[in-house]
Amino acid sequence: EVQLVESGGGLVQPGGSLRLSCAASGFTLSDHYMDWVRQAPGKGLEWVGRSRNKANSYTTEYAASVKGRFTIFRDDSENSLYVQMNSLKTEDTAVYYCATAVRDNNGHYYFDHWGQGTLVTVSS
Amino acid sequence: DIQMTQSPSSLSASVGDRVTITCRASQGISYYLAWFQQKPGKAPKSLIYAASSLQSGVPSKFSGSGSGTDFTLTISSLQPEDFATYYCQHYNSYPLTFGGGTKVEIK
Numbered sequence: 001e002v003q004l005v006e007s008g009g010g011l012v013q014p015g016g017s018l019r020l021s022c023a024a025s026g027f028t029l030s031d032h033y034m035d036w037v038r039q040a041p042g043k044g045l046e047w048v049g050r051s052r053n054k055a056n057s058y059t060t061e062y063a064a065s066v067k068g069r070f071t072i073f074r075d076d077s078e079n080s081l082y083v084q085m086n087s088l089k090t091e092d093t094a095v096y097y098c099a100t101a102v103r104d105n106n107g108h109y110y111f112d113h114w115g116q117g118t119l120v121t122v123s124s
Numbered sequence: 125d126i127q128m129t130q131s132p133s134s135l136s137a138s139v140g141d142r143v144t145i146t147c148r149a150s151q152g153i154s155y156y157l158a159w160f161q162q163k164p165g166k167a168p169k170s171l172i173y174a175a176s177s178l179q180s181g182v183p184s185k186f187s188g189s190g191s192g193t194d195f196t197l198t199i200s201s202l203q204p205e206d207f208a209t210y211y212c213q214h215y216n217s218y219p220l221t222f223g224g225g226t227k228v229e230i231k
Contacts, residue, residue, distance in 0.1 A: 010182055037168075042227045044211065044223070044224050045160070045162075045168065045211055045213070045222040045225075046222065047213075047219060047220040047222070049223065050218075050220075061219075061220050064219065065125075066125045079165050097167055097168070102173075102208075104173065104174055106207075108156050108215055108216070109215060110156075110158050110170075110173040110174070111158060111160070111168075111170055111173075111213070112170055112179070113170070114167040114168055114169070114170070115167060116166075116167050117167055
């Protein structure tokens with residue numbers, strides 16, 4: 001059974017840093033594309049970024065709102081995905097979810113399994 | 125960036141009703157469209173990918189259709205467990221973007 005468990009959320013001041021973790025089980029992390037998606041309180045879903053799999057050299061993509069401030073990386077030996085968040089802003093306050101992405105027949109990737117999320121609050 | 129517009133933003137319906145939610149993309153995305161269900165305080169649940177393919181374990185009362193720019197999600201007979209917020213999302217290109225959501229409430 002696929003399981004994704006996020007951790008590392010909490011309260012951080014504007015300008016601060018935080019690292020979130022996503023512990024994966026039930027599948028081989030290195031084979032999978034992995035994404036972070038966030039949801040501000042009372043708002044909709046926003047894609048944060050993607051880590052491609054080992055076969056695609058773990059390359060990454062980011063939303064413009066976080067590019068240059070967030071870094072997605074993974075430790076396949078620990079079966080974990082991470083996002084390092086620097087220069088945090090109040091508008092980064094959200095529940096952060098990790099999700100697996102599955103390849104379709106045409107090489108596009110769609111979301112499959114989701115974790116339960118971890119709350120990040122950026123406030124002074 | 126491709127903008128995804130859902131309508132309506134909310135609707136009230138009764139148990140047993142047939143419900144249809146619309147999602148429009150600002151440019152053509154072929155069939156690279158997914159639908160998600162989210163209940164309060166919970167993570168999203170993947171329902172449909174490739175516009176019309178059901179994720180494993182999703183009941184057949186859910187169906188999706190469309191291609192290009194216009195898509196629909198239909199729930200054939202609304203049940204109490206279906207009251208939730210539904211989101212569409214394109215995965216045609218980066219950045220991936222979601223619609224604003226449709227909240228389905230009990231009438």
